[in-house]
Amino acid sequence: MTAILAHVVGRLAADSRAVWLSIALALYTLAAVPAATIHATFVEAETSVSAARLFAQAAVVVLLGLAAWAPTLPHYWRGWWLSALGLMLTLVVAGLASGFPGTALAIVNAAPVALGLAVAGPLAGLAVAVVGWIRGNISVSVIGLGCAILMLAPIGGTGAADGPVAEFGLTFPSTQLFGMLLVLAGLVQLARRTLWAVDSSRAEKQKELLMARRNLVRTAERDHELRNGLAGLAGAAHLFKSPALGDDAPVLSSAVAAELCRLDALLEVSDTYPRGVSQAYPVLPVLRQHIALRRCVGMDIRVDAELGLCALGVASTLAQVLTNVLTNCAKHAPGSPVRIQASKVGDAVRIRISDFGPGVRPGAEELVFGVGVRGERSHGDGLGLHISRRLLAPEGGRITMRPSSPHEPGCTVVVELRAAVADRSMLQRAAMADLS
Known part of the structure; x- marks a missing residue:
């Protein structure tokens, strides 16, 4: 739902940041979270699922970085196409991992990789929050903070009361839920602002159109009067x-x-x-x-x-x-x-x-x-x-x-x-x- 809402906001407001966020949220919910669930259920597919989960997490980090940077997407690119491309690449990585299990396990179990994702994920979310704060957009700041919390809680957590989060009485699933609620709250507020801006723009365009029509009518009427007046003067001259x-x-x-x-x-x-x-x-x-x-x-x-x-x-x-x-x-x-x-x-x-x-x-x-x-x-x-x-x-x-x-x-x-x-x-x- 958050991915769909972010995509709609991005299309309505022509906001590339919201489009990048929608791709990141779609890949997180459709690839990273299911991979963690499959990893906990099917131990025999651990290598393939772990590789797919690692790739999905890395892709989400990159997409959050793009959301903070907010480069403009080419007009022929669409958010859903990029989300589908991310899912397809995740499946390709899972297939390659099953074919080369030794190499896949070496990459998945590498400490620098896990540490890099653990640090880069929250930082990417915080970058989005800082950019929103600098630009005076509190909604984007809330969304970025929620993404940072999502990336702070490892997808592979078992829900047990261990680790640093448990010291505060929180489990990884509850932390993820809290982060997603923050993202949803920010997107709802952003959607309200976008709809208000769209309504205001439409009202302004309608006002400009009405003024243009009035000006056209005035011009036509004035030309009509000038022609009539000049016709009489031409004969008198x-x-x-x-x-x-x-x-x-x-x-x-x-x-x-x-x-x-x-x-x-x-x-x-x-x-x-x-x-x-x-x-x-x-x-x-x-x-x-x-x-x-x-x-x-x-x-x-x-x-x-x-x-x-x-x-x-x-x-x-x-x-x-x-x-x-x-x-x-x-x-x-x-x-x-x-x-x-x-x-x-x-x-x-x-x-x-x-x-x-x-x-x-x-x-x-x-x-x-x-x-x-x-x-x-x-x-x-x-x-x-x-x-x-x-x-x-x-x-x-x-x-x-x-x-x-x-x-x-x-x-x-x-x-x-x-x-x-x-x-x-x-x-x-x-x-x-x-x-x-």
Whole structure:
């Protein structure tokens, strides 16, 4: 169980130290401990089992040293493959020992070999514990301490109350159990920390992904607004040289200047949409400016508006909504006359924009405000109406589409703004704007 837990932690956290520990624990539990059990049960296989046990102990010491060093495993190596390779080599050593019993016994009974393993095993475990302490990872320190205790208790112990450990009232099996419990406790804590780190990383990645998606949407919406605004300005630019403008020249010049300011603000702000200070503003000048821009490109567009209409919000919001709606009229109903009606209804300023094109299919009046929804033959982005609704919402406005009927062909979009409570000075400014 400890080997499996260490392997899972290593794979989740991409921690080579935990992978090396998993290989060491797997070889300890699947080779060293069974070899000791077989050695105590089958005396006739003593030479082969002793050689296998010695090799397994030496391999565990080396693996603990690698866990302290923590070299990165190549991507095509896997912990389970190395564990299986260790088990296969242990069986090969046992087979060779049975073929050359004299040589095997000489190696197994050599005092330097036994003394070297007795010293190197606990030191390798302590090295892992020290590395964990230096790196501030208490879990790894506990695991290393448990491994040191495991290697301190010889695998070949009989459980009798003899030797240095017995002086403290402990037997070798109880010492091994205590060491393994320490390893398990450290791995459980390490697994908890790893899972917490994975969850935190996943939450951070999801947050970054969400921010990236929002940025993509913002970029697409901003590009959409820039294209619409520049389309109107492109038509107006060709007419500035024409003497036929006559009295419309001041209105057209004002419209171009207003559009340039709006596009400039759209590029400067880092938020989703350009925002200004919500205040009362006259509605008719904004309508007239966009009518002038659209007439420049040949659109038959007329307005019928009450005088003195004032809305509460930002004038650039209405300008952007008008740009989106009139661009849709030009795309979906080319050559069709466009009629704009503006009046005050209760506490709202209602603006109706109608064309005489094909309209939308019945039942789709609300669907067209979704992101990316566009007509079958449309080559647009399907963002204009969606952007308009999101622009109006913070100001308490709304935009809807009337269902088509045989008596009213085409498409009718209704924009409602909060009406401003106008005082005398505001009415005078609105009246002057209406007459200009």
